[in-house]
Amino acid sequence: MLGEQHREVQDAVRRFATEVIRPVAAELDETERFPAEIYRQMAELGLFGITVPAELGGAGMDVLSYAVVMEELSKGYASVADQCGLLELIGTLFTRYGTDAQRQRWLGPALRAELRPAYAITEADAGTDVSGIRTTATRVPGGWRLDGGKLWIHNAPVCDFAVVLARTDKAAGHRGMSIFIVDAASPGFSRGAKEHKMGQRGSPVGALHFDGVELPEDALLGPEGRGFHIMxxxxxxxxxxxxxxxxxxxxxxxxxxxxxxxxxxxxxxxxxxxxxxxxxxxxxxxxxxxxxxxxxxxxxxxxxxxxxxxxxxxxxxxxxxxxxxxxxxxxxxxxxxxxxxxxxxxxxxxxxxxxxxxxxxxxxxxxxxxxxxxxxxxxx
The missing domain is CATH 1.20.140.10 (Butyryl-CoA Dehydrogenase, subunit A, domain 3)
Structure with a gap:
C-alpha cells in the first residue's frame, strides 16, 4: 500500500524519532516538559501540516503520509506525535475555511513553529457530546464577546492562540455554533493550571477561560453557525x-x-x-x-x-x-x-x-x- 514517497518519508521520520525523540522521551515523561527544541526541529523538517498544500506552507502530502508520520513519531514518543496531530487539525481548518488574511496571520507562523496553537472544543459537560458546549460568543459592535471556558485542551498551558468552538445561537442547536480564532494575549483570556496526566506527559493539557474576550469580526473562522459541522x-x-x-x-x-x-x-x-x-x-x-x-x-x-x-x-x-x-x-x-x-x-x-x-x-x-x-x- 505504501509507495516510494511514503517509504522515503517513513525512513526519514524513523531516523528523526530514533536519533532525536527517543533519547529524551524518558526525561520528557518525568519532567512533563514541553519539548520546544523538538517542536522547532519538526517545523524545520516539514512535519507540521503534512496534508496542507505547499503554497500555504505545508508539506502537500496525502493522508496516508500523515498516518505514516504519526506512527513513526509515536514510536519515539507519543507526546511529540500529538503535536504533529494538533497542527494537522489546525492546518486542515485553515486550509478549508480560513481567509487569506487568517492563513497569513495564524497558519503560516503555526506551521513554522513561531506560534503554538490550541484546539479548544471540550468542556465539563461537553466531551463526547459536543452539543453540550456552553461557551458563548455574542455579537457586539465591531465583532464578538467570548465568555466561558474549556477543559483538557492540548497546548493550553503554552499556546499563543486557540481555535475555539462557541455557541452563537442558543436556540439553533448544532447550527448555532461557530469557530473563533482567539489570541492568547487578549484581555480576558486566561489559563488554568497544567494538568498532571497519567501518560503522554510531555504534551501539556489544561483549561482555558474567556471572560468577556473581545474579538474582531475577522476572528470568525468559516461560516457563522457551521462550527459544529466543521469541527x-x-x-x-x-x-x-x-x-x-x-x-x-x-x-x-x-x-x-x-x-x-x-x-x-x-x-x-x-x-x-x-x-x-x-x-x-x-x-x-x-x-x-x-x-x-x-x-x-x-x-x-x-x-x-x-x-x-x-x-x-x-x-x-x-x-x-x-x-x-x-x-x-x-x-x-x-x-x-x-x-x-x-x-x-x-x-x-x-x-x-x-x-x-x-x-x-x-x-x-x-x-x-x-x-x-x-x-x-x-x-x-
Missing part, C-alpha cells in the same frame, strides 16, 4: 492520526518485548525459546499489523473521498486504541517485574496508550458510529 468534519482525519499514534505505541512495545525476550534468560535459556511467550509475541504482531492496515485503509478512503471513510476512520481509531492498550500491557508482561518499574520504556508506553481509547472520540462512541453506518448500509 466534526476534521475529526475524521484526527481519528486517522490517533489510530496511527496508537499503532506506534504498540509497535514500540513489541520491539522492546522482542529485544527483552532474546536477552532475558530463565531456566537456562532465553525466554524467547518458550512457546507461551512466542505465541504472545505473535499475537502482538498480528494485532498491530491489523490495526496498521485498518489505519492505512481509512487514510486512503479519506484521501479519496470514499463514502465509507467515516466508518473506516472510526474502525481504525477504535481498534488501534484497544490494541495499543492490550499489547502495551503484553510488553510489560514480557518484562515481568522489571516492566512494572518506573523508568522503563514499556511502563511508559502502557501509560501513554490509555488515552488512545478516550480522546478524539471515545472508543464507545466509535462503536456507535460504526453500528450507525452499518445499519445505514455502509458495510464496506
Amino acid at each position: 466534526m468534519s476534521v475529526l475524521e482525519k484526527g481519528r486517522v492520526g490517533i489510530a496511527a499514534l496508537a499503532v506506534g505505541i504498540a509497535q514500540a512495545g513489541l520491539e522492546a518485548a522482542l529485544a527483552q525476550a532474546k536477552q532475558r534468560r530463565q531456566f537456562g535459556q532465553p525466554i524467547a525459546e518458550f512457546q507461551g511467550l512466542q505465541w504472545l509475541l505473535a499475537d502482538m504482531a498480528k494485532d498491530i499489523q491489523a490495526a496498521r492496515l485498518l489505519t492505512w485503509d481509512a487514510a486512503v478512503k479519506l484521501e479519496n473521498g470514499d463514502p465509507g471513510a467515516n466508518m473506516a476512520c472510526s474502525m481504525a481509531k477504535c481498534m488501534a486504541g484497544d490494541v495499543a492498550v492490550a499489547r502495551s500491557a503484553d510488553a510489560v508482561q514480557v518484562f515481568g517485574g522489571t516492566g512494572y518499574v518506573k523508568g522503563y520504556e514499556v511502563e511508559r508506553l502502557y501509560r501513554d496508550a490509555k488515552i488512545c481509547q478516550i480522546y478524539e472520540g471515545t472508543n464507545q462512541i466509535q462503536r456507535t458510529i460504526i453500528a450507525r453506518e452499518l445499519l445505514k448500509g455502509n458495510a464496506s
Whole structure:
C-alpha cells in the first residue's frame, strides 16, 4: 500500500524519532516538559501540516503520509506525535475555511513553529457530546464577546492562540455554533493550571477561560453557525492520526518485548525459546499489523473521498486504541517485574496508550458510529 514517497518519508521520520525523540522521551515523561527544541526541529523538517498544500506552507502530502508520520513519531514518543496531530487539525481548518488574511496571520507562523496553537472544543459537560458546549460568543459592535471556558485542551498551558468552538445561537442547536480564532494575549483570556496526566506527559493539557474576550469580526473562522459541522468534519482525519499514534505505541512495545525476550534468560535459556511467550509475541504482531492496515485503509478512503471513510476512520481509531492498550500491557508482561518499574520504556508506553481509547472520540462512541453506518448500509 505504501509507495516510494511514503517509504522515503517513513525512513526519514524513523531516523528523526530514533536519533532525536527517543533519547529524551524518558526525561520528557518525568519532567512533563514541553519539548520546544523538538517542536522547532519538526517545523524545520516539514512535519507540521503534512496534508496542507505547499503554497500555504505545508508539506502537500496525502493522508496516508500523515498516518505514516504519526506512527513513526509515536514510536519515539507519543507526546511529540500529538503535536504533529494538533497542527494537522489546525492546518486542515485553515486550509478549508480560513481567509487569506487568517492563513497569513495564524497558519503560516503555526506551521513554522513561531506560534503554538490550541484546539479548544471540550468542556465539563461537553466531551463526547459536543452539543453540550456552553461557551458563548455574542455579537457586539465591531465583532464578538467570548465568555466561558474549556477543559483538557492540548497546548493550553503554552499556546499563543486557540481555535475555539462557541455557541452563537442558543436556540439553533448544532447550527448555532461557530469557530473563533482567539489570541492568547487578549484581555480576558486566561489559563488554568497544567494538568498532571497519567501518560503522554510531555504534551501539556489544561483549561482555558474567556471572560468577556473581545474579538474582531475577522476572528470568525468559516461560516457563522457551521462550527459544529466543521469541527466534526476534521475529526475524521484526527481519528486517522490517533489510530496511527496508537499503532506506534504498540509497535514500540513489541520491539522492546522482542529485544527483552532474546536477552532475558530463565531456566537456562532465553525466554524467547518458550512457546507461551512466542505465541504472545505473535499475537502482538498480528494485532498491530491489523490495526496498521485498518489505519492505512481509512487514510486512503479519506484521501479519496470514499463514502465509507467515516466508518473506516472510526474502525481504525477504535481498534488501534484497544490494541495499543492490550499489547502495551503484553510488553510489560514480557518484562515481568522489571516492566512494572518506573523508568522503563514499556511502563511508559502502557501509560501513554490509555488515552488512545478516550480522546478524539471515545472508543464507545466509535462503536456507535460504526453500528450507525452499518445499519445505514455502509458495510464496506
